[in-house]
Amino acid sequence: MKSLEDLRRMREEALKKVNVREGDKDYRVVVGMATCGIAAGARPVLNRLVEEAAAKDYNCTITQTGCIGMCVYEPIVEVYGKDGAHTTYIHMDPDKAVRVLEEHIGQGHVVEEYTVNAARK
């Protein structure tokens, strides 16, 4: 390390190690991981979300929660914005999850067709 620039580069690399501990992200992506969710395939969804978020450096934390109460719609992924607004995506699979990251977290557009509201219509 011979310059501030070197330090800055190292810091960016190192941030990946600790950013899960830094709370100020724009979005919180929560995967339902109760028995119903796991049985319906929530685990591969969670794994893919974690990989993808890390690879593309999305501004979100990925975490899990228990049963949301709509077991029939599992796997369920909820996205919470900083303003408290939240969107519920249902019947997720790894590929759909990637699209949610791309469009919702990346571009700020809700992927309407995957939401619970779309299914109810």
Added chain:
Amino acid sequence: MYRANILCCAGTGCTANRSQEVFDSFNNALKKYELEAEVKVIKTGCFGLCQKGPIVAVYPDRIFYAHVKPEDAERIVAEHLYKGRPVTELQLSDEDLATNETIYDIDKIKFYEKQERIVLRNCGKINPEDIQEYIALGGYAALGKALTQMTPQEVIDEVKASGLRGRGGAGFPTGKKWQFEADQPGDEKYVICNADEGDPGAFMDRSVLEGDPHAVLEGMAIMAYAVGAHLGYIYIRAEYPIAVARLNIAINQARELGLLGKDIFGSGFDFDIEIRLGAGAFVCGEETALIASIEGKRGMPYPKPPFPAVAGVWGKPTSINNVETLANIAQIIDKGAAWYSSIGTETSKGTKVFALGGKIKNTGLVEVPMGTTLREIIYEIGGGCPNNKEFKAVQTGGPSGGCLTELELDTPIDYENLTAAGSMMGSGGMIVLDEDNCMVDVAKFYMEFIADESCGKCTPCRVGTRRLLEMLNKIIEGEGSLELLDEMEQLCHEIQDTALCGLGQTAPNPILSTLHHFRKEYETHVVEKKCPAKVCKKLLDYTIDPDLCKMCSLCARSCPAEAINGVPGKEPYRIHPTKCIKCGNCYNTCRFGAVKME
């Protein structure tokens, strides 16, 4: 990439409570649930709330678990990390007294709410054995800034403007100290980090070194640049094995990255650090004795001047700063003197770390802005005395400090106020005493420590502290008199006036301050031959209340001196006053409260 981190406290307190096993069982449990690729367990430094240790924090959820046992690990992994349901009954929580609700939010828990963590900012947050984590949170940016964008004088001016004062106890302005050394001619100069933390009950520096060693290394490097030194020593006691190990790891990692060594940040500035282990002598925290010890001589103080800034280690200009002082430096350079000096009081800027111990609910490490009152620390953060006992006094400043009572609880803490109140800031030990503590006994505890630790170089300290201890023992054994109190007080003042170093001069403080605040208690000891707190055994009388005695004979059987007579089931037991050796066995064995102690 991990989706969650489990931070497991690996400070000395939690390690003593099996946190290493907890760490291992988390790893095993993650393996069992096939989560090793998603969740990482990390050893971190002290979270501060040692009373509730071992503490484990789960991120990104920011959920803290208290008193985690190795067997709890699997449950936390299965419930929280696999299924996403935090195990509430193991969570660190607080009761909201107003609403009777349980608080789990870590930022709202009383212990943390009033704190402002600058020195401890990374403790409990990063892995101290990984330099990258320190860098990720902004580490070494201040060193880079100082070396590439500031002149040494600008660094000194910044530290001066911040108002930072030495955290080792005396409170000498840090920038001024650096200026003295910088102004000395010659190019062989040294810096020293004083990590010889010796006050009974104090563990601030240990926790910083264990939890965030790079902050201290960075502070030292900045100080070296400012004063023109190229070699620094960390003088640390061998009794801190975890801190020493982490320092060694940290120094090696910093060298590998070129943050220590030649031509740091391409600035042409060379600096390296060596560790010197002390054998744990209290006097070696005194700077001249510390220097002697580093040079391989017997650790004894020598008279000043010359001050270390003029002729220190190897006779060359040397600046000595305490661990906590150095841990502030990088933040000051990074965020600026204006930010730092906006915290604290008129004369004392920034924060201070205190080690809370004794009769207090939340034993642990707290960092508060200067100007916080003792009441806030003891009651709001510390939770007050346990078992509804009444607060009696708080001892601050270690053996050189003194006791403060209820009357001083609302004093805002800063260097001047504590000195005016008859104690001192000291390095930050804070021992709370309740109604069950006898102040003569407390004074004796400290005097034993000091008499033991006196280096022996000067007579007032070597002989004087021994004599003081003998006088205290006389009082405790019921052989004291009012004249003895006066004699003791006079000797205290003589030692203050004549001892060689700071330690000797402050050695009588435990007696003087307890005498000042609790003279009545001393007088009761010497006149009535009673100990109001019922601590001094020789001054207690044991009797058996015949109305309460059930004639069970338990007390008689527990008596090692055969001083209790009676007939089982027929005649109440009696204690023979001259045979009684006042061991307290009967008092502890009686199930009916018939044995009275007064």
